[in-house]
Amino acid sequence: MKVITAKDMAEIEALAYKDGASDETFMLNAAKGISKVLIDLIDNKKLPPSVNIIAGKGNNAGDGYVVAKHLLKKKYNIKVYQLFPIDEMSKLCKKKHDEFIKENGKVIFIKNVDDIDFEKDTFILDAIVGTGFKGKLTGFLLDVVQKINKQAKNLNLKIGSIDIPSALNGNTGKVDPIAINAYITIYLGLAKYGFFINDGPNYIGNLIYVDFGLDEKYKKLAKQKLEYMDKVNLKNMLPKIDKKRHKYEAGFVLGIAGSKGMFGAAKLAALAAYRSGSGIVKIISKDEIPSAFYELVNFVIDFEKIEDILLECLKADSIFIGPGLSRDKKIEDFLFKILPKINKKTVLDADVLFHLSNNLKMILPKDSILTPHKNEMKRLLHIDKPIDDDELIEKTQKFSQDKNVYIVLKGYPTTIFHPKKDPLTILGGDPGLATAGTGDVLTGM
Structure with missing residues (x-):
């Protein structure tokens, strides 16, 4: 899935309108898809058929009114909290509001934030502001967003946002000071760059795609910032396993890892390689690995x-170097000598990244995979001050191109860099991965 800025999304939609596309048709298509997502979610979570919609005054709110009408016809209990007077609504939003009223829909005009009061087990649909929002959230809207987030937390309610959580900047991923804290974001057409950078990942929840009918030719015009890989597509890319394979067909992994006091990292990486499907794993270390598990071969x-060491490397299908290797200067000298002579697929992590940051003249194996977290990447880039995610992505992409390496920038989200392609981002994992040893496990995998 292509990821673009909210600004570019607005521009390609404007081109579609110029060519005769109908904003009302887009709205009807979007609302149909959003309604299906909500019905499926509420059914799967075994929630009561009750939805409260918080409506602003633009077309994001218009989407909300069409969804409200759909769900009302499905016998859902629907209540719309309208935050602005009718005369401030966009023309299309007002039209959809009037259509909802004709269906005997219930709209509560909010004059005071205390008028917003959700019942237990109600699903909340955020239709306040869309991707056009920029700047600081203040005054009444700030109070509203704070109230929604607080009540949702206290009553354990789920919030769905239409296209983007209200008050999240779709270009920068920043909030000032807060945004709607969504359980799901039902994004329309294309994923927005702000979902994946800076504050964005903390607010979007799970992403669910809805097609609102924008022709592919317009999507192709927008500049791609990232590619988003969801779990479904990722699963389909995994290689099929030959049921008749033997251990060497399953893959021979060689690790150069471990040192006194740091053998745990080497063992974690080796065990992860086994658990991920490798047929045989061997570790080269300067000293014997104590209490190694039975399957591990230690040279x-x-x-x-x-x-x-290079003779053993020739026998392997792939190699990992780094976990627990130590930061001794002798290791840096060793890496400087051996890395240029390795011609197998190689994962470089942990202490190798430290030594590489001290000596960027090191020649790395062709098509090496580096697996830094953000601070390790900043060290490789010789950046010692805070920078935005957008700048870090740009600089990491350039590093990937300059060194001709692949980079797995660990975190939430994780972003994968290819020297000749746009970065690919994956939303996965949780704070539990911020634990010593999980990086070594990833290296082995």
């Missing part, structure tokens, strides 16, 4: 014997 080789 103890002096790191001065480069040629002996």
Whole structure:
């Protein structure tokens, strides 16, 4: 899925309107898809058929009114909290409000934030502001967003946002000072860049796509910032396993890892390689790995014997280097000598990244995969001050191109960089991964 800025999304929609597309048709298509998402979600979560919609005054609110009408016809209990007077609504929003009223829909005009009062087990649909919102959230709207977030937390209510959580900047991913804290974001047409950077990931919840009918030719005109890979498409890309394969067909992984006091990192990486499907895993270390699990083959080789180590590398299908290797200056010298001579797929992590940051003249194996977290990446880039995610992505992409390496920038989301392609981002994982050893496990995987 292509990821673009909210600004570019507005521009390609404007081109579609110029060519004769109907904003009302787009709204009807969007609302149909949103309604289906809500019905499925409420049914799957076994929630009562009750939805409260918080409506602003633009076309995002118009989407909300059409959804309200759909759900009302499905016998849902629908209540719309209208935040602005009718005369401030966009023309299309007012039209959809009037149509909802004709269906005997219930609209409560809010004059005071205390008038907003949700019941237990009600689903909340955020239709306050869309991707055009920029700047600081203040006054009445700030009070409204604070009230919605607080009540949702206290009553354990789920919030769905139409296209983007209200008050999240779709270009920068920043909030000032807060935005709607969504359980799901039902995004329309294309994913917005602001979902994936800075504050965005903390507010979007789970992303669900709805097609509102924008022709593909307009989508192709927009500049891609990232590519978004969801779990469904990712699963379809996994290779099929040959049921008759033997251990060497499953893959031989060689690790150069571990040192006194740091053998746990090497063992975690090796075990992860096994658990991920490798047929055999061997570790080269300077000293014997204590209490190694039975399946692990450990070669103890002096790191001065480069040629002996390279002979073992020739037998492997892939190699990982780094977990627990130590930050000793002798290790940096060893890496400087051996890395240019390795010609297998190689994952570089942990202490290798530290030494590489000290000596960027190191020649790396062709098509190496580096797996830094953000602070490690900043160290590689020699950046010692806070920077926005957008700048970090741009600089990491350039580093990938300059060094001709793949980079898995760990975090939430995780972004994967290719020297000749746009970055790919994945929403996955949770704060539990911010634990010592999980990076070593990823290296082995």
